[in-house]
Amino acid sequence: KNQVEQSPQSLIILEGKNCTLQCNYTVSPFSNLRWYKQDTGRGPVSLTIMTFSENTKSNGRYTATLDADTKQSSLHITASQLSDSASYICVVRDSNYQLIWGAGTKLIIKP
Amino acid sequence: GAVVSQHPSWVICKSGTSVKIECRSLDFQATTMFWYRQFPKQSLMLMATSNEGSKATYEQGVEKDKFLINHASLTLSTLTVTSAHPEDSSFYICSAIITGISGGFDTQYFGPGTRLTVL
Numbered sequence: 502k503n504q505v506e507q508s509p510q511s512l513i514i515l516e517g518k519n520c521t522l523q524c525n526y527t528v529s530p531f532s533n534l535r536w537y538k539q540d541t542g543r544g545p546v547s548l549t550i551m552t553f554s555e556n557t558k559s560n561g562r563y564t565a566t567l568d569a570d571t572k573q574s575s576l577h578i579t580a581s582q583l584s585d586s587a588s589y590i591c592v593v594r595d596s597n598y599q600l601i602w603g604a605g606t607k608l609i610i611k612p
Numbered sequence: 613g614a615v616v617s618q619h620p621s622w623v624i625c626k627s628g629t630s631v632k633i634e635c636r637s638l639d640f641q642a643t644t645m646f647w648y649r650q651f652p653k654q655s656l657m658l659m660a661t662s663n664e665g666s667k668a669t670y671e672q673g674v675e676k677d678k679f680l681i682n683h684a685s686l687t688l689s690t691l692t693v694t695s696a697h698p699e700d701s702s703f704y705i706c707s708a709i710i711t712g713i714s715g716g717f718d719t720q721y722f723g724p725g726t727r728l729t730v731l
Contacts, residue, residue: 542703542725542727543724543725544618544705544707544722544723544724544725545656545705545722547719547720550719590655590656600658600720602655602656602657602658603655604654605655607653
């Protein structure tokens with residue numbers, strides 16, 4: 502069964518600190534993996550899209566990694582800011598154009 | 613970047629009434645739009661895929677007669693929740709895709725969502 506699991510479920514860190522969010526998937530065949538940021542009460546916003554051949558992709562202070570062999574991805578946030586408080590969702594697309602959504606990690610940045 | 617809007621942003625209605633939610637792609641044409649539902653502290657759940665000029669494709673467990681979807685033009689899709697009940701209260705989000713940019717991937721843009729509360 503195609504699944505996307507994220508950890509931790511929630512995370513609280515101090516402003517300015519770094520953090521890493523994890524995503525493990527069992528989706529096969531794999532097409533691409535996406536990370537979204539969703540502010541409370543808003544629609545998701547795309548951060549990165551990665552294919553099988555890409556190991557790392559950055560978007561400002563966000564860096565996503567992908568290990569297609571172990572089927573793991575991570576999202577690293579450096580120098581966190583209060584505006585980073587949001588849910589971060591990992592989504593995997595299979596070759597049938599189906600999107601499988603993770604449950605998300607709720608990140609809270611405290612001053 | 614591409615913008616998707618939704619209207620209304622929130623709505624409160626009485627049980628048994630119908631509510632229509634609009635989803636518009638403001639600066640691009642979207643042949644395909646998606647409707648999602650999100651309950652508190654849960655991830656998005658795809659309800660249906662809306663294709664311009666044809667019938668929507670509903671996910672398993674989603675009642676097509678209750679959630680009416682119309683994709684009348686390349687920039688507008690509507691979701692009508694018919695005979696709404698309190699259990700239909702949720703956050704409804706639409707998205708539209710642009711195909712062929714971002715290195716060949718289809719890019720999905722989400723609307724800001726509509727909060728539906730059924731009393």
